[in-house]
Structure formats: C-alpha cells, structure tokens
Amino acid sequence: MxxxxxxxxxxxxxxxxxxxxxxxxxxxxxxxQPKVTDPHFKIAPGYLKRSDLPDSLVLLGAPPAADSAALARDEEARKTTIPLRNTARWKLAITDADLAFPQAADNFSCAMGVRIDGQQTPRLYAMMQKMLSDFGLSTYGVKNKYNRVRPFVVHNEATCRADQEAILRNDGSYPSGHTAAGWGWALVFAQINPERADALFKRGIEFGQSRVICDAHWQSDVDAGRIMGAATVARLQTDPTFLADLKAAKVEVKAAKAKRLPSTAECAAEAAALSAQ
Missing domain, CATH: 1.20.5 (Single alpha-helices involved in coiled-coils or other helix-helix interfaces)
Structure with a gap:
C-alpha cells in the first residue's frame, strides 16, 4: 500500500x-564518560557503573590555590621527602607506583600475611583488578576539571618512575588515583582479614605517601585520593557481585593462611623501608 x-x-x-x-x-x-589517561584504570571492568561511582565533583573542592596556606603545606610536605630519595623508602615508592599485576598484589601481600596471587587467592586477585577501575575512575571528574600540574613538573625534576612520566604530565594530579586504589584496597582487605587490619591500614596509608615521596603527587592530592577511595568502598558495599566476591575471598584467605606465605626476607625489607622514614 x-x-x-x-x-x-x-x-x-x-x-x-x-x-x-x-x-x-x-x-x-x-x-x-570522562577522559581516563592512566591505563592502569582500564585493566578490568569495575563493579560499578560510571553513574554509580561517588562523584569527586561533589565530594571534593578545588585543589590548593596559588599562594595559599594549603599550597604552602604541600610544598613543605614535598621538602620533607627529599632526603628519602635513593633510599630504601624511595625504592618502595618505585614498586608502589606500579599498579600492574602481579606487582600491585605483591605490594599488599606482606601486610595481608598471605601471598595474593592468581593461584592461591584467585578470587581476591581478580577483585583487586576490578576494584582498581572503580577507585581510579572515581577521581576523574575533578582530575579533568582542574588538571592540576604535578610537583615534578612544577619543580622540573624527575619522579621515582621515569617510565611513567609521559603519562603523568598529561594526567591531572588532584586527586591521586594511586592513593584512592591503595586506601580502598586496604579497607577491603581489612574486611577480608580483620586480624591484620592495622597492618593493612598502615600499608594503605604508606602506599599513598609513596606518591609524595615519588614526587608524582602533592600531599593534598593524596589526602583527596583517600576520600575517594573510602567513598568508593562504601558504595561497593551495596553491590551484590562485590559482596559475593568478598565472601569468597574471605574463604580463600582463611585457607591460604596455612599455605603459601610471603617470604620473611621481602617482608622484613619492606618493614625496614617503612620504619626508616
């Protein structure tokens, strides 16, 4: 017709x-869909939809302004880390900067008291990769809005990881995605293994401080990163897939405590590096 x-x-x-x-x-x-510069935050799909992530534009203010007391605090914090360069603590910051796997899991194995890997704790290992995307992506609203210049660029210096500097130069400094991931992981790990909670919290704090030591972030970037990491963990508690994985990871870690442990030598070296600040 x-x-x-x-x-x-x-x-x-x-x-x-x-x-x-x-x-x-x-x-x-x-x-x-915010521009995501750091490829580490694309390793695996996260648990949360972008629309369900905590909004850094709501939770965080602007980074410290020029000539402000907050920026002076950032500069002072940076100066206190200069004596740590080329020390054992600097070397730990180098490995903390690596969010690729298996290094990212190794960074928390000593604090967990269990070797986190794809063989012994496969569910937890996969969880880390999925959470990494959620933690990192939660920071990009503010990152992209302000595109804060990193301290090593401002001071024309090198970071602890020359191989990452090309990416960092074009990736906003505020807030720190590495810190969001490290603090977020620590909070979840403490849920899984509460007997090691204090060691895990301490490691999560130092993971963020490694970014200041590395000259890749300002202290206020790290402080803001912890806020986004904690907010993301709170949001994850309502996700059924995450909660199922959390339950399975608790079983894995309980079984792993009687099996393969991190070496005492590497854990002693890590503890020495952290105490030498």
Missing part, C-alpha cells in the same frame, strides 16, 4: 526527530 505525500513527510519528520534524539543521547553518554 503506497503512502500519501503527507504521510511520507510526517514519517520523514519523525525519523529526523528520532535521529536528533539519538544524537543527543550519544552526546550525553559521551559527556558521562
């Missing part, structure tokens, strides 16, 4: 309207 000219025109107008709506929806979807 043929269509009348009026019907054809009406169908054409409807099609144009539909295309316009699709274009608007795609544009809005594009706006909802």
């Amino acid at each position: 043929s269509m009348t000219g009026t019907a054809v025109r009406a169908a054409h107008v409807s099609l144009l309207a539909l295309l316009a709506l699709c274009g608007q929806a795609l544009a809005q979807a594009g706006e909802a």
Whole structure:
C-alpha cells in the first residue's frame, strides 16, 4: 500500500526527530564518560557503573590555590621527602607506583600475611583488578576539571618512575588515583582479614605517601585520593557481585593462611623501608 505525500513527510519528520534524539543521547553518554589517561584504570571492568561511582565533583573542592596556606603545606610536605630519595623508602615508592599485576598484589601481600596471587587467592586477585577501575575512575571528574600540574613538573625534576612520566604530565594530579586504589584496597582487605587490619591500614596509608615521596603527587592530592577511595568502598558495599566476591575471598584467605606465605626476607625489607622514614 503506497503512502500519501503527507504521510511520507510526517514519517520523514519523525525519523529526523528520532535521529536528533539519538544524537543527543550519544552526546550525553559521551559527556558521562570522562577522559581516563592512566591505563592502569582500564585493566578490568569495575563493579560499578560510571553513574554509580561517588562523584569527586561533589565530594571534593578545588585543589590548593596559588599562594595559599594549603599550597604552602604541600610544598613543605614535598621538602620533607627529599632526603628519602635513593633510599630504601624511595625504592618502595618505585614498586608502589606500579599498579600492574602481579606487582600491585605483591605490594599488599606482606601486610595481608598471605601471598595474593592468581593461584592461591584467585578470587581476591581478580577483585583487586576490578576494584582498581572503580577507585581510579572515581577521581576523574575533578582530575579533568582542574588538571592540576604535578610537583615534578612544577619543580622540573624527575619522579621515582621515569617510565611513567609521559603519562603523568598529561594526567591531572588532584586527586591521586594511586592513593584512592591503595586506601580502598586496604579497607577491603581489612574486611577480608580483620586480624591484620592495622597492618593493612598502615600499608594503605604508606602506599599513598609513596606518591609524595615519588614526587608524582602533592600531599593534598593524596589526602583527596583517600576520600575517594573510602567513598568508593562504601558504595561497593551495596553491590551484590562485590559482596559475593568478598565472601569468597574471605574463604580463600582463611585457607591460604596455612599455605603459601610471603617470604620473611621481602617482608622484613619492606618493614625496614617503612620504619626508616
């Protein structure tokens, strides 16, 4: 059956309207996807939808302004770390900067008292990778808005990881995604292994401080990163997939305590590095 000219025109107008709506929806979807510079936060899909992540634009203010007391605090914190360069603590900051696996898991194995890996604790190992995306992505609203310049760029220095500097130069300093991940992991690990909670909290704090020692972040970046890490962990507590993995990880870790442990030598070296500050 043929269509009348009026019907054809009406169908054409409807099609144009539909295309316009699709274009608007795609544009809005594009706006909802922040630019993510650090490839570590794309290792595995996270637990949370982007729309369900805590919003750093709501939770955080702007980074310290020029000539402010807050920036002076940042500069002072940076100066206190200069004597640590090329020490054992500096070397620990180098490994803490590596969010790739298995190093990211190794960074917390001593504090956990259990070797975190794909063989002994596969569920926990996979959880770390998924949470990493959630922690990192939670920081990018503010990162992209302010695009704060990192301390090593401001002071024309090197970081503890020359191989990462090209990415860091184009990735906003505030807040610290590494810190969000380290503190978030520590909080979840303490849920899984509460007997080691204090050691895990301490390691999570020092993981963030490694970013200041490395000259990759300001202290206020690290402080803000901890806020985003904690907020993301709180949000994860409502996700059924995360909660199922958390339950399974508790079983894994309980079984692993009687099996493969981190070496006493590497844990002694880590403890010495952390105490030598």
